Amino acid sequence: MFKNKTVAFMGAGNMAEAMISGTVQSGKLSGEQIIVSNRSDQQKREQIERLYGVRTMASEQLPFDEIDVLILAMKPKDIDTVLDSIKYKVNNKTVIMSVLAGITTSHMEQNLPAGQSVIRVMPNTSSMLKESATAISAGRFTTESEMEEARELLRTIGQVFIIQEEQMDIFTGVAGSGPAYFYYLMEHIEKTATESGLSPEVAREIGAQTIYGAAKMMLERNESPTELRENVTSPNGTTAAGLRALDEYGGGKAISAAVKGAQKRSAEISSSLKQKQLVSQ
């Protein structure tokens, strides 16, 4: 399916690198088919070329006519500069995918040639190991077969969910930002475990194995998290004591607030760009 296709990245930071790593490991695209570009960090380009065997260059040197899929992976604040820089160069057959939080397909469509196919994508950094939970939403001009190809391409970095664009903010709050909540949890578990006498290496390994095992249970057993939690919790046992402390300290509320906070920020990024657009009209 990807034979003779060229995929180019604009942006070579954490998210792009995670996607590049997963895609190259999948073996579905060769390094020759992937071009990675950034604004100015030459050292980073050399490192990516060495590690993943892909072609790299500065973004202004991208061979736009050769590119089938262009993945935008810079920070949201840089989107307008980038759209301005590509709008007279991009090929109308190129599908543009953006992984930028809060940047809507309509914002991109308004700043690109009429009819350009744009897909909004929200991956997470577990793409690095082909374990992302990635969402995609079609723009106005995207065909079903382009969405199918996008899904196939992103399957190389994990599971793909096609969602309505209105659901992107909450998806970002859950899955785009989500790994950070689990790392935060792990930081606290590790700290407590080492303070209580476990070596840092052992604390890290058992914490990670515990999260991994719980995630696998969720994915492979047809049981709700409530059932799974109850199976761990003996009356008046250790887990009940732990969960009571979590409740006392507002653990559940804190988790909901984290998801909502990220969701709200994603929506804010969209609306601030809309405001800017209205002001400049």
Ligand SMILES: NC(=O)C1=CN([C@@H]2O[C@H](COP(=O)(O)OP(=O)(O)OC[C@H]3O[C@@H](n4cnc5c(N)ncnc54)[C@H](OP(=O)(O)O)[C@@H]3O)[C@@H](O)[C@H]2O)C=CC1
């Ligand atoms: N990190 C994450 O977990 C996730 C991030 N995202 C999204 O991914 C995007 C990138 O995030 P992240 O990788 O963390 O950011 P980084 O800061 O690590 O990387 C940003 C990259 O963008 C490049 N860049 C900036 N301006 C331009 C430009 N004008 N032309 C070409 N390249 C440019 C930078 O190049 P240079 O260094 O040369 O300036 C750099 O390679 C964000 O929009 C974020 O919302 C989405 C899901 C998860």
Ligand SMILES: O=C(O)[C@@H]1CCC=N1
């Ligand atoms: O923090 C951010 O804005 C990006 C988007 C999702 C995860 N990281």
